[in-house]
Amino acid sequence: NAGVTQTPKFRILKIGQSMTLQCAQDMNHNYMYWYRQDPGMGLKLIYYSVGAGITDKGEVPNGYNVSRSTTEDFPLRLELAAPSQTSVYFCASSYGVETQYFGPGTRLLVL
């Protein structure tokens, strides 16, 4: 099992550009999550999904969108990148309310 994979590992965006952060898991987990991590702030939940076709907002959803067309994939979309979106993004998955397993992260720099 590869677990939770994320691509890319690192990306630089210009203000106003858009991009999609990819996340995939091969553990057949029904729940998937996107977090952002900023220095000294812990992890904040952006969006989550309890199954294919079902998504919901977390604590900090503004500026982001998600979709969940399959159990395995949960991409995060940034439509108009802003400097405030400079962060490290982590995807996670779990089987119901059990332990969440995290990917290695995507480091995003918006200039």
Next chain:
Amino acid sequence: AQSVTQPDIHITVSEGASLELRCNYSYGATPYLFWYVQSPGQGLQLLLKYFSGDTLVQGIKGFEAEFKRSQSSFNLRKPSVHWSDAAEYFCAVGETYGGSQGNLIFGKGTKLSVKP
């Protein structure tokens, strides 16, 4: 509102010394409790978790944590720290009811440095 507090931003201990990292939470019911560790540039790895039952839980790498309901705490301990334990440690509460069931609320983390 639900929250997790890790009072210590940065702790330095000598190799071989004991360690205790503090975690306090605010939650309206009995939560699920987790400790994760993050090495520099890496993702988060689960150290241990508490869902129910014995309030003293054992984890990987020789770590343990004790759930104290009366103090709303879930402190992480290790009797003898190794240099490889240097990392950032996150306490998290898992929501157990409502529409956000399963979501994690993280503390801001405690960075552990280990001196030789």
